[in-house]
Amino acid sequence: MELRDLGFDAWFEEKKDGLAALDFSVARVTRVDRDRCVVRNELAEAQAEPTGKLLFSAESPADLPCVGDWVCVQYHNEGSLAIIHEVLPRRTFLRRKSAGHNAEYQMIAANIDFAFIMQSCDANFNIRRMERYLVATGEGHVAPLVLLSKSDLISQADLESGIAAIREAHIDARIIPFSNVTGAGLQEVQGALEKGKTYCLLGSSGVGKTTLLNHLIGREAYETTPVREKDGRGRHTTSRRELSILECGALLIDTPGMRELGMMAVGESIDESFSEIHHLASDCRFNDCTHTVEVGCAIISALQSGELSTERYESYMKLMRESRFHQMSYVERRKKDKQFGRMIKSVLKHVKKR
Numbered sequence: 001m002e003l004r005d006l007g008f009d010a011w012f013e014e015k016k017d018g019l020a021a022l023d024f025s026v027a028r029v030t031r032v033d034r035d036r037c038v039v040r041n042e043l044a045e046a047q048a049e050p051t052g053k054l055l056f057s058a059e060s061p062a063d064l065p066c067v068g069d070w071v072c073v074q075y076h077n078e079g080s081l082a083i084i085h086e087v088l089p090r091r092t093f094l095r096r097k098s099a100g101h102n103a104e105y106q107m108i109a110a111n112i113d114f115a116f117i118m119q120s121c122d123a124n125f126n127i128r129r130m131e132r133y134l135v136a137t138g139e140g141h142v143a144p145l146v147l148l149s150k151s152d153l154i155s156q157a158d159l160e161s162g163i164a165a166i167r168e169a170h171i172d173a174r175i176i177p178f179s180n181v182t183g184a185g186l187q188e189v190q191g192a193l194e195k196g197k198t199y200c201l202l203g204s205s206g207v208g209k210t211t212l213l214n215h216l217i218g219r220e221a222y223e224t225t226p227v228r229e230k231d232g233r234g235r236h237t238t239s240r241r242e243l244s245i246l247e248c249g250a251l252l253i254d255t256p257g258m259r260e261l262g263m264m265a266v267g268e269s270i271d272e273s274f275s276e277i278h279h280l281a282s283d284c285r286f287n288d289c290t291h292t293v294e295v296g297c298a299i300i301s302a303l304q305s306g307e308l309s310t311e312r313y314e315s316y317m318k319l320m321r322e323s324r325f326h327q328m329s330y331v332e333r334r335k336k337d338k339q340f341g342r343m344i345k346s347v348l349k350h351v352k353k354r
Contacts, residue, residue, distance in 0.1 A: 001042045007198050007251055012070050015088045024072040024085060029065045030243040037065055039073060039082050048073060048082035062095060066107035067241040067253055068198060093140040094200060109200050109241055109253045115142045118203035120150040125162060127169050128315050131273060133202055135319060138269030144173045145192060149208040152179040170276050180211045195249030202255060213254050216246050274316045
């Protein structure tokens with residue numbers, strides 16, 4: 001195996017030359033468990049830890065190594081332990097607002113070529129949630145592909161109706177329906193995989209992400225559990241993000257099911273995902289139109305005429321409000337952190353003078 005088989009190409013080579021010392025090696029992060037990582041190079045995997053300098057210089061947890069990152073390391077103990085000195089710039093990424101009330105970014109994965117946005121053809125099917133994933137992939141410049149699992153649970157007519165609803169929401173990503181039970185569509189999923197490219201599975205618990213991963217690997221490498229009968233929801237079989245190398249040479253990152261996919265500072269990618277609404281906004285009478293009560297709002301006019309659906313409008317407005325609110329909270333928190341940091345430096349400077 002060579003580094004390019006792990007996704008290392010000329011773009012990362014250029015970034016490495018600008019950062020790494022001559023005695024550093026390059027490896028890819030394949031797993032993260034709190035403050036410890038597993039990295040892989042062309043030879044083998046090794047346990048890895050970031051240096052104290054890297055930990056303390058990080059402005060936020062998003063600056064620390066995450067699955068898919070390329071890092072500069074020094075190996076010790078005959079290659080069984082690696083010390084991470086630097087994280088190479090990320091070409092693409094997937095991130096969300098941290099769960100709960102904290103206005104902070106949480107990295108999902110980095111340097112992904114394609115995201116498999118996965119929903120099942122049962123009660124889990126939710127176009128509004130799909131829109132959120134598409135906004136997240138758009139923000140990180142990751143190409144999306146929609147996988148509809150459990151296609152064996154519905155008729156062909158219902159499947160076609162669901163796909164039509166996705167298209168009506170102006171989602172033009174490729175769609176692949178499949179079944180982990182009957183095997184229908186699995187060959188098409190496998191055909192979408194390319195050697196040396198990195199893919200990431202995104203979706204709620206119980207949609208069959210880990211089962212699909214086992215199919216693609218060709219063995220029961222990861223534990224799966226049945227969904228609850230009362231509501232069809234799954235339990236979190238996958239507890240961490242991990243990169244696997246498939247037999248075809250593609251690289252696939254499995255992720256835990258996410259109950260919450262908060263948006264923060266993603267206005268531009270929202271405009272891309274809701275391109276028809278963004279286009280309408282250019283015809284609004286006022287440049288600072290809130291698209292709520294203004295006379296001459298093109299979006300409200302389209303809503304009233306039926307050109308724009310209520311569901312689509314409400315989804316757009318909700319995401320925009322959420323993004324702006326969390327971004328304001330994030331900027332304010334960063335401002336306070338910087339003020340506190342300057343105060344500490346001032347105190348230490350005063351102490352040294354004494």
